[in-house]
Amino acid sequence: MTNTASLSTIHEGSASPHRIRYAALVAMMVTSFVLVTAEFLPNGVLVELADGLGVTPGQAGQAVTVTALVGFLVAPTIGLLVPRLDRRTLLVWLTVGAAVSNLLVAIAPNLVTVLAARILLGAALSGFWSMSLTVSARIAGPEHLGRAVMFTTAGVSLATVAGVPLGVLLSALADWRTVFVGAAVVSAAVAIALRLLLPRVPAEGAAGLRDLGAALMHPGVALGLAGHVLIVFGHITAYTYIRLALERIEVGPAATGLDEGAIVLLLAVFGAGGLIGNVVTAAIVDRHLALLSGVVPVLVGLPILAIVLWPHSLALVAAAVLVWGASFAAWLIVLNAWIGRRLPDRLEEGGGLVVAGFQGAIMLAAGIGGLIVDLSGVEVTYITGVIAVAVGALIFGTAARRAD
Numbered sequence: 001m002t003n004t005a006s007l008s009t010i011h012e013g014s015a016s017p018h019r020i021r022y023a024a025l026v027a028m029m030v031t032s033f034v035l036v037t038a039e040f041l042p043n044g045v046l047v048e049l050a051d052g053l054g055v056t057p058g059q060a061g062q063a064v065t066v067t068a069l070v071g072f073l074v075a076p077t078i079g080l081l082v083p084r085l086d087r088r089t090l091l092v093w094l095t096v097g098a099a100v101s102n103l104l105v106a107i108a109p110n111l112v113t114v115l116a117a118r119i120l121l122g123a124a125l126s127g128f129w130s131m132s133l134t135v136s137a138r139i140a141g142p143e144h145l146g147r148a149v150m151f152t153t154a155g156v157s158l159a160t161v162a163g164v165p166l167g168v169l170l171s172a173l174a175d176w177r178t179v180f181v182g183a184a185v186v187s188a189a190v191a192i193a194l195r196l197l198l199p200r201v202p203a204e205g206a207a208g209l210r211d212l213g214a215a216l217m218h219p220g221v222a223l224g225l226a227g228h229v230l231i232v233f234g235h236i237t238a239y240t241y242i243r244l245a246l247e248r249i250e251v252g253p254a255a256t257g258l259d260e261g262a263i264v265l266l267l268a269v270f271g272a273g274g275l276i277g278n279v280v281t282a283a284i285v286d287r288h289l290a291l292l293s294g295v296v297p298v299l300v301g302l303p304i305l306a307i308v309l310w311p312h313s314l315a316l317v318a319a320a321v322l323v324w325g326a327s328f329a330a331w332l333i334v335l336n337a338w339i340g341r342r343l344p345d346r347l348e349e350g351g352g353l354v355v356a357g358f359q360g361a362i363m364l365a366a367g368i369g370g371l372i373v374d375l376s377g378v379e380v381t382y383i384t385g386v387i388a389v390a391v392g393a394l395i396f397g398t399a400a401r402r403a404d
Contacts, residue, residue, distance in 0.1 A: 020140045025151040027197040028132060028139070031091070031190045032155030035098055035125045037166060038183050039067050040159070042118075045176040052176060055111050063105075063118045068362045070122025071129075075355035076212055078127040079203075079348040087131050087138075087201035092194050094131075098124040099187035106180035126355050129156075133336055133351035138201045149340075150282030153332040158271060215349035221342055224399035228335055229357045229364075230392025231297050235328050236365035237372075238304045238385035242267070244378040248311045258314075266321050273325025281330035285337045292334045293400045297393030299327035301386050308382045338400065 042049055042063040050060040082090055097120050104117035132152045140148035170179045216222050238245070246263045258266075285292055303324035310316045335354060343350035373381045 020144055020148070021197075021199065024139045024197045024199065025136070025148055027190065027193045028135065029151040029155040031095055031128065031194060032132070032152045033159045034155075034183070034186055034190050035095070035121075035128055036156050036159035038098060038102055038121055038187065039064065039125055041166075041179065041183060045171040045179055048171050048176040049114075053108070053111050053114065059111060060114075062111075063114055065363065065366060066115050066118045067122040067125065068359045068366070070119050071126030071359035072356050072363060074123045075126040075130045075359060076349070076352035078123075078130050079352060080212070082203075084203050087135055087203060088194070088198040091128055091131060091135065091198065092191050094124040094127045095187055095191035095194060097121075099184045099191065102180045102184035102187055106177045106184065126359060129355045129358075130352040131348065133340060133354075134347040135198065135201050137340070137347060138199060144286065147282045147286070149333050149336045150278050153329060153336070154275065154278045156332065158274065211346065212349050212352070215343055215346045216353060218343060218346075220399040221339070221350075221353070222399075224338065224342070224396050225353055225357050227297075227392040227394070227396025227399060228354065229361045230388045230395065231300060231331060232358050232361035232392075233365050233368075234304070234385040234388030234390075234392060235300055235331075236362055237369040237388065238382050240365060240369055241373055241378050241381055242270075244373070245307050245382060246317070248378065249314060249317050250312050266318060269318055270321050270325035273322040273327075274329035276322075277326030277329035278333065280326070281333045285333055289334065289337055289341065290400070292330065293338060294393075294397050296327055296330045296334050297389060297396060299323060300331055301389035301393065303327070304382055304389065305386045308379055308386075 042060060046057050046060055049063075050057045053060065078090075101117045101121035101124065104120070105114050108114045108117060129152075133149065136148035136152060170182070174182075216225075243263060246258055246266055249258050281292065281296075303320035306320040307317055336351070339350040339354055340347060369381055369384075372384055
């Protein structure tokens with residue numbers, strides 16, 4: 001059946017289209033932080049996890065790859081699997097699924113059990129993210145969609161930066177199994193918060209594969225998503241190896257490399273940039289989407305290039321890291337606002353396609369980026385990332401102009 005629900009449906013269910021439920025948005029932000037942090041937790045406790053299961057770190061690292069693969073498959077289809085389930089209820093159960101996944105990892109006797117449990121987390125994470133666009137529009141009203149999406153992407157940005165360091169810190173304080181028990185408890189707590197704070201969000205209708213295809217064939221959408229995949233691929237390819245890139249930075253008369261403390265500080269600068277990018281972009285995206293669609297992808301690529309070209313200037317590298325964090329956080333808001341305007345009647349399908357593209361880019365970056373860094377080093381890896389972002393920016397810009 002064709003999905004004919006529109007944003008007017010969202011208006012009708014709101015007490016006031018101008019009253020933003022900030023408590024609900026904060027609950028969405030915290031949930032996104034918890035789920036994405038759980039996705040990257042294995043990287044933070046990688047050595048301990050591998051030793052505990054009797055496998056190599058490379059094998060243990062597949063816990064993240066499995067999550068991304070499942071996310072790629074589930075993101076565009078979650079709405080098809082449960083077409084009539086209230087979206088608040090769906091988000092609650094997805095978060096409960098994440099809690100169960102973390103608990104299963106905590107008690108897992110072997111790697112196979114861990115990977116099976118991570119399948120559940122991949123479904124929970126991608127399903128939540130796919131539905132966040134629809135739920136955000138319901139919470140804030142479509143006229144404030146950019147501001148609402150800011151809360152969800154703030155959680156994602158913070159978790160992307162803090163997830164691995166948090167895992168390292170927690171593993172130093174407790175056994176890795178205890179860390180995952182803690183993640184399960186926190187996930188259960190945010191599931192309760194979602195149930196209490198979110199409004200009811202009726203499903204848009206019984207969508208099918210035809211609706212998903214129609215969303216993809218909407219003018220400019222497929223091309224824009226191709227640009228999105230390349231931009232995220234370029235970013236992830238570079239960010240995965242940011243530690244190696246920062247270790248190249250030479251400081252002082254002796255041209256010594258950065259120490260551990262300086263690298264951690266620069267990663268914190270990246271995170272601070274992400275929060276700044278979220279706030280600033282959310283404040284202007286609803287009025288200046290066309291401008292941001294062209295500028296933000298460029299600002300993702302330039303800092304990556306600067307880090308490679310000017311390794312002798314710590315100040316320049318620090319500024320580049322700040323801009324990089326801000327611009328990528330901004331990109332997540334810009335893309336969601338863009339897809340919301342392109343597909344106002346198909347928010348669930350649009351959100352699913354965005355998340356599928358993101359998870360697909362993560363898988364590609366993990367495979368191709370790792371191969372390049374092993375064969376040619378971090379400099380070539382970063383240049384590859386810059387080229388991917390540049391091509392993605394051109395493609396997305398073309399799609400945006402065609403759609404307009």
